[in-house]
Amino acid sequence: MEKIDILVVGPNRPVQMKMLEQTYRLHRYDLASAVEKEAMLREVGADIRAVITSHGAGFEESLMAQLPNLEIVCCSSVGFDTLCVEACRERGIPVTNTPDVLTDDVADMGMMLLLATVRRLLMGVEWINSGDWINKGMMPLNRSLKGKTLGIVGLGRIGKALALRAQASGICISYYGRRPQPDQPYRYYDDLVALARDVDILAPVIPGGPETECLISREVLAALGPEGYFINISRGSVVDEAALVELLEQGKLAGAGLDVFVDEPHVPQALLAMDNLVLQPHCASGTEETRGAMAQLVVDNLAAHFAGQLLLTEIR
Numbered sequence: 001m002e003k004i005d006i007l008v009v010g011p012n013r014p015v016q017m018k019m020l021e022q023t024y025r026l027h028r029y030d031l032a033s034a035v036e037k038e039a040m041l042r043e044v045g046a047d048i049r050a051v052i053t054s055h056g057a058g059f060e061e062s063l064m065a066q067l068p069n070l071e072i073v074c075c076s077s078v079g080f081d082t083l084c085v086e087a088c089r090e091r092g093i094p095v096t097n098t099p100d101v102l103t104d105d106v107a108d109m110g111m112m113l114l115l116a117t118v119r120r121l122l123m124g125v126e127w128i129n130s131g132d133w134i135n136k137g138m139m140p141l142n143r144s145l146k147g148k149t150l151g152i153v154g155l156g157r158i159g160k161a162l163a164l165r166a167q168a169s170g171i172c173i174s175y176y177g178r179r180p181q182p183d184q185p186y187r188y189y190d191d192l193v194a195l196a197r198d199v200d201i202l203a204p205v206i207p208g209g210p211e212t213e214c215l216i217s218r219e220v221l222a223a224l225g226p227e228g229y230f231i232n233i234s235r236g237s238v239v240d241e242a243a244l245v246e247l248l249e250q251g252k253l254a255g256a257g258l259d260v261f262v263d264e265p266h267v268p269q270a271l272l273a274m275d276n277l278v279l280q281p282h283c284a285s286g287t288e289e290t291r292g293a294m295a296q297l298v299v300d301n302l303a304a305h306f307a308g309q310l311l312l313t314e315i316r
Contacts (some may be wrong), residue, residue, distance in 0.1 A: 004306060005047040007067065010057025012076055013295035020052070020299060030057060041066045050074065050305070052298055058082030064091070072305045074298045078102055078285075079235065080315055081209035095315045096301040100157065101293035102285035107161035109284035110203060110233040113257025114150070114166065116278045117229055118143050118201070120255075123275055143254075146170035151199035153192065153216070154206035154234070155181060162205060162233075174199055192216075196223035201231060208235030218243035221253065229255050233284050236262040245270045248277070259284050 003025040011017060011030050020026060027044055029037055048067045053059045055077035061084040064070060073095045075083055080097050088095050116122065120142045126132075127139040150166045152159045155175040163173045163186065173186040176195045180188040189195035192215070196202050202224050206212050216230075216239040224230065230253060232239060241262045247253045248271070255276035261267050264282055271277055285291065301311050 004049050005044060006050045006052060006302075007044075007048045008052055009059055009063070010052065010054030010076065012052060012298055013292055015292065016295035016299050020302075024050075024302075050302055052076070052302070053083070055079045055082055059084055061087040064088065064093075072096070072302065072311075074301050076294050076298045078294075079207055081207060081235070081237075085315055094305070094311055096297070096311055096313050097315055098294040098297045099313055101297065102290045103157045103161050105287050105290045106158050106233055106284040107165055109259055109280065110158075110162045110205070110231060111165040111169075113231050113233065113259065113278055113280065114201060114203070114229070115145070115169070117231065117255045117257035117276075118145060118148075120276070122278055126275070148172070148200040149174055149198065150201045150203060151176065151189075151195045152186075153177075153195070153202065153204040155184060155186070156205065158233070159205040160184075162203065171201075192220050193223045196220045196228070197225070199224070200227065201229045203231040204234045204238050206234050206238055208237045212238045214238070214240045216240065216244075218247075221247050224253060226252050227254050229253070229257070231257045233259045236260040236264065241268065248274060 005027060006024045007027050007029050009029050012020060027040055029040060032040055045066045046068055049069055049071045051059060051070065051073045053073065053075050055075065059073055064084055064087060070093055073083065073088055073093060075095065075097045078097050078099045080095065083095060085095050124139060132139065147170060149172040152163060152173065152175045155177050159175065166173060174189060174195060175186050176189045176192050204216055218240050221230065221243055230244065245268050248256060257278040259280040260282050267279065271279065297313055301313060304311050
């Protein structure tokens with residue numbers, strides 16, 4: 001049977017790539033130069049029936065326009081703000097992502113950043129490595145978690161998982177969202193500034209994209225105050241990064257734990273000079289197990305589509 005042609009805009013994990021290679025004819029757009037990409041599209045653009053990509057690689061409308069027989073786009077990430085989802089919908093092309101399988105790892109990263117930031121883990125490491133423990137004695141006291149309040153912006157799957165982890169450390173939970181969730185025991189806010197003003201730690205757990213860009217504004221960050229901590233495991237675009245840097249520099253925030261940034265992989269130089277931050281290179285879901293499960297969802301969604309079955313994780 002003739003193999004189906006698939007355009008690889010963003011590669012999958014090695015194990016799953018081998019699965020795909022055995023089943024489909026893969027065209028490695030991701031490995032091609034600009035000139036080679038143009039030639040590839042002229043030669044096989046009309047044959048392409050599926051695209052696999054990632055949040056980092058994205059999928060632009062201009063590329064979709066060159067694939068007249070495209071049937072499905074499968075993305076190996078939960079975020080899809082770099083994909084032309086609406087344009088795909090207009091053409092009746094389903095788009096899939098990889099929710100659920102990364103919930104626990106991302107929530108773990110959020111809790112790790114929270115603990116490491118508030119309890120100043122890295123400062124303790126440096127206190128030993130620099131010899132300060134010998135020369136200066138005990139390092140300055142840090143803050144307790146018990147009795148603090150965490151404000152979660154977006155109480156979805158990951159937000160709920162983070163809340164459970166935080167509660168285990170004696171932290172109280174409040175949340176902001178489009179609407180209250182009556183089945184949740186946490187205090188609901190419909191005013192983001194008010195939430196920030198009332199909590200000790202603020203953590204957005206929301207998707208990126210135009211709707212959430214700079215949702216965590218200067219006003220929100222200022223309301224968090226000089227004893228407040230900011231934790232971000234969502235997208236760099238959801239926060240006014242310039243305002244965040246400025247407030248941290250001025251001592252108007254106590255600290256921050258950041259896994260994401262606006263212009264990745266470039267991190268503002270000012271953040272690198274601060275000792276009240278814990279920074280990670282956008283790796284919340286970066287475990288072998290989770291990335292493997294995300295990659296497998298791409299394989300399984302493609303198989304379901306070409307078998308005429310319901311997709312496992314179609315973006316609605």
